[in-house]
Amino acid sequence: MTRTTLHEGWRLRADGGPAPDVLAGRDIPAQVPGSTHLDLMAAGLIPDPYLDSNEASLTWMHRVDWQYTTAFQTSAPGVDERVELVFDGIDTIATIALNGVVLGRTANMHRGYRFDVRDCLREGHNELTVTLAAALTYAEQAESQLGWRQRAYPHPYNAIRKMACSFGWDWGPDLQTAGIWKPVRLERWDTARLAQVRPLVTVDADGTGRVDVHLDVERAADRDYIAVVTVDGREERTAVSGNAAHVTVLVPDARLWWPVGYGEQPLYELTVTLLADAEPVDTDRRRIGFRTVAVDTEPDGTGTPFVFVVNGTRVFAKGANWIPDDHLLTRVTPERLARRIDQAVGANMNMLRIWGGGIYETDDFYAACDERGVLVWQDFPFACAFYAEEEPLRSEVEAEARENITRLVARPSLVLWNGNNENLPAYTDWEGWQEALDGRSWGLGYYTELLPALVTALDPTRPYAPGSPYSPGDLPPNDALYGTRHEWDVWNMLDYTHYRDHIPRFCAEFGFQGPPTWATLTRWIRDQPLTPTSPAFLLHQKAGDGNGKLDRGLAPHLPVPDDFEQWHWATQLNQARAVAFGVEHFRSWWPYTAGALVWQLNDCWPVTSWAAVDSDERPKPLYYALKHAFAPRLLTVQPRHGRPTLVAVNDHDQPWTGTVRAARQTLTGDLLATVEMPLDVAPRSVALLDLTDDLLTPVDPRSEVLTVAAGGIRVHHQFAEDRDLAYDPTPFTAEVTRVTGGYQVEVRATSYVRDLALLADKVAPDAVVDDMLVSLLAGETHTFTVRSAASLADSSALRHPRVLRSANAAARAEERPDKD
Template identity: 50%
Template sequence: MKHVVQLTEGWRLSHEGKRLEAEVPGCVHTDLLAAGLIPDPFLGANEKEIDWVGRRSWTYTLDLPPTGDTAERTDLVFDGLDTAAELVLDGQELGLTRNMHRSYRFDVTGRAGELSVTFASAYDEAASVRAVTGERPNVYPEPFQYVRKMAANFGWDWGPTVVTAGIWRPARLECWSTARVARVRPLVTVDGTDGRVELRVDVERTAAGTDRRLVALATVAGVTTRAEIDGDSVTLVLDVPGVRLWWPRGHGEQPLYDVELRLLDGAAPLDVWQRRIGFRTVELDRSADEHGTGFTFVVNGERVFVRGVNWIPDDVLPSRITPERYRERLEQTAAANVDLVRVWGGGIYEDDAFYDACDELGLMVWQDFLFACAAYPEEQPLRGEVEAEARENVVRLMPHPSLILWNGNNENLWGFRDWDWEEPLAGDSWGEGYYLGLLPRVVAGLDPTRHYTAGSPWSGSWDHHPNDPDHGTYHSWEVWNRQDYTEYRANVPRFVSEFGWQAPAALATLRRALPGEDLAPDSPGMLHHQKAEDGNGKLNRGVARHFDLPEGDFDRWHYLTQVVQARAVATGIEHWRANWPRCAGTIVWQINDCWPVSSWSAIDGDGRLKPLHHELRRVYADRLLTLQPGPDGPELVLCNQGSELWATDVTLRLMHTDGTLATRLSLGRDVPAREVLRLPVPPEVRPADGGTKEYLVADADDLRALHLPVRDKEFDYPAPRFDIAVETVGRDTDTVDVVVSAHTLVRDLLLQADRLAPHASADRGLITLLPGEQTRIRVHGAAGAGANVVRAALFCVEPA
């Protein structure tokens, strides 16, 4: 039986003539941090102080002992080397690597001695490749398109420039005889309730095992089959009756089945391969209709409006992301009623723990191949690396039922058309051959059970603009960059795979990341932790369109930017959900951060929830009530994404700003499952166009929608008045209920719990109360917080 020795102990890192203890998996930065030799790059402007780390070479060493094993073969295996490395064992070269996104295997049978792994600077590697391929355009001043490495290491408009190197995934020795399982491709299909698993198995043999007649034995859900292997490959088919279907969260359960493949020499076990699978069907309806070209996922025969988020690496030092951290972040994601996570193309193919958690939580995964925002050369040495990387990761991720789509790239097809690339390229390769040739061939050949799309955005062919809202997927960035968020309502894309709005991190996160700084929107640390071009200018303009921009009041500015972020994203989602099935999904940019920063995230770099997270939970819930502009005035829209009929009574109230009721009426309505009901608001409850003293409130069950005929700074808000009480919950003195009783209209009330204590959290985001209403906000981690302390952490909209 194969014997595995994990290589986690005894590694050393050479630094200025000294050998430091090194952690594997890890990277140079984590080792230097542990030794106290560099400052934390996440604090202040320390990012600038460690730039030198990514610009020099580094050597890891390990005394590789004799295995003392009777095995015929010993392999040295690395699941990830970041990135360009030379490996030497006992003075003899083992090999060279140049791809962070691949694994590597070296035959070290009978060998021992000092193993050294020397990493070249990624900048030097990029320069050597660029010298061969020539220049290519890029939206950032960093050379990430010349090296198969996490592009975001070189900085992004939400991330620092921290260029890593190191043994970033596990290393081990594998000792085996006769044969081993080299690769298994599980093709999982289902017809009704009858499942089928085809295991395409490749084996590697030793010289002594060349002529051995081997046996492959496979089991799933109590079904077993076996096959003899005469050569190096075999296919086993397991028909499994009565399977339970895997569904995205909100649509059903997520049953998973264990699959085991055993490789035998007679009765003697040689190797074993184990995974979990799920049975489901996924179709992608890209058919043409009267609106253009659709892009609708159909899961188990059911058409789905996707409630998605974009995912970036959760740490700029990805070796620090543990399975527990993946689980926590993805549970936070699922708690926002998200059902799809898009793994963005400037990051990494995540660890198996990420996809395992998505399988269990019912989070569909849209997986980008790793190309983003640049023209990529298609010549060697990159082309061979791209193909090897794609083949390995397609096979690695195939077992996961959560994986529903392969995507060729992020924004590169759009970039070629709109970002002035064609003239400087002058006919040179730029990646089109990858996205429209190589990658779809790899997916079709290895994973024919899943769909492939060439890019995000992509209209489906060059017959249409790559970012045409009427065809395929669409990125909506003009609104954030130049317009008011109400402009999200200007069109109805078929599928919005990126859009978003910025806000700063939580206050406790900012205080940790910027110690001692007198916080202001333009204070040095705040500006350093704002990587977007004119990011603060766009934040300020976004606020100023709706509110008076506060001068010299950081706390108020911080609150209003959070309000605008939440409102902006909600405006887009409510509008696009109201236009289902023409629009078939939204993927918000972005759910998470890789460090403490002002960004588009709903969860900040310290894992704290922004108000946007709570707003996503509302607008991504199965049932959504919203008031939308119509050609003849406001319209009432009820979206029912649940599996059952929604029978509800809607109450519409026309309210005066002084708290008195002008008109009230009720409507009983039934909304079928997976459908949208759109109704004109009756004239008697509509506020006058341009009026500043009336507003419309719609309530249905526990849902509420508001319509003001003018923007906030033009509306005649009353001075907000409310009472506060703090009640301890049971015997848990660490948990309290903050009870707020409103005497006036209180718009977008927000309790920023981290102002009470850095670890405190609240269960609610933005809340609007009418006069006489009361709400409870449960706060964990707020021991000893009194009403006066809580009041200082409460914010709401105030009169202009």
């Protein structure tokens, strides 16, 4: 078997539609893998669509057809040789031709294609052409054929098997990409090839690792073939009967793969070799991990739980939803994915949910999660829409599902297949959606028949859920007592304190918006003046009434500033507060509540959104709030039985014991009441501790704070909202010191300071601070470490009032001497 990539010498041209005159008859160099946007940007023919209002100026690209061409040299096929042209991914509607002969057509971004080219491959020079039709035009035609179906956004993304958010979302641009987005190659063989390798990895009751390898062989010659499978030095082999074989390798006392925070992540090398007359003719190599996974959905008298159980251990899922990390997908490198997943682990997350409006992620994504112990919940790509179950869509859905289940079957990080995102409640709960169907199919057969049948047949090693949210039987899909829930009344309609209105079994989506970091925002949006309603800023706010919701969400807690820079900080802080509030509430109810997946970890372009990490990879204040709220050990004050109660959450294998010290004091540091009590929290559990009346009864709620600490963990409880507290607006002093690799900023509190944040990117774009949202009592100190390669002419900029910020300043902005 020889594989030759065909990534060189590609050219791109507009092939029809409303392209500007500058593209008429013009070929430009093209990158493969790549996309039309990136090629036109590289040629200087379009501006960066992420910058200012450029997205709106590029809508003509929605209707243009494109043609990619390249030439390559090769030899003609031998008499008994097989030659195939393989595309791992094309975006999306393509006609493939080699030397003028049409090989076939594609209509699905989520799968690969393979074409037999024996009859048209030439000796020497060969010309390959990929003609891409406008996806929007195709989707509209498909919709007219299949019938209109409701969706959350204007374009018919539900009529085509393409990344749904490519057509725009409430956090993403409407660019409708096109291109050859995955590798393309020529494969040649004259004996046989491994057409499919499907390893099912399990663990027997006695701890023996079991690898059942199911493989399909495509023959070019009628020979005797042997399949050889090796794992950890253990080898098994069998003769290939017909075109299939099944080989089992046992690994006694296999070292188990665990989620991060629960154990190590040992990975084993699996090699599958196909022999013909004792000579290898094809090989497949991958890494596997031994673990068991289940989801406990056994009714418990209250409702139906949704608890991930890994290696017999019940796991609280701490994590976030994942969207494509760049709307222009081929810019997402393995290194970038590794950085992002490291950020998730750094925020104490153990799960990422790959959301159904994006893609099946690349192998690099799952490999990074395998290595780091990050559990992956994989949606099938259906989101916020009704989908036709008729042809030609149905066959494409089945083909993509078969391919991707098989591709990902051995990934230890993958722990759930999920049928769709929000399509079940769209049918039952979203006003007018069901009625508008008028009896047409809407996707239920995919979620309850086709997809679970494929998972059962191809991947019986892990569970399947019909959708998210989901409740069993005829119950409302988003019922808090059953299965998974999405919580969007908060953000859309209610103050974030209403997270406590529900105690879900598993919250798979919840979140609150905030703008990107200052350096990212000002790099990409250059309005003068820059305001929440300036044109480019509004173009980068895709949520309906997004700014209105930001202001209404802020107003109960902090004043809504007129100054944009103050507003930027206040809304970022409120985002962090809101989401952390929800996380702490959900975690406090473990084991009844078994998961909290924030919407969302990452951004795909510079935008005001729910993300914790913006598109330039900078962590927002929300990121640090999640790091604290998801910490292995957490103290939080929660309402129980009509009064504030201390909840100690211990997500460790070891008990948490020691002494709890609680104090009520004035903001200026005068002690008013103190209590000590023993702490003893069992492993992986939650304990409730009563707080005495003298701790909970302030004399002046505006001027007092309760702090509770144990084992280096501390919680601050205020008796009033920030806007009502008698904060000192300048409650600290700071000194900056240059150190190797950056700077240290030592802060000394002169009065209570809440949620201190060092917005270091405002001083140097590469600057990253080690922590944020730190609260200090009067007289305490804290040292921030800033990593940066910049040599600042004036390091005092790191303690400027618009860089070193706090909730005090946001609550008392009108009293600050630096007010602009």
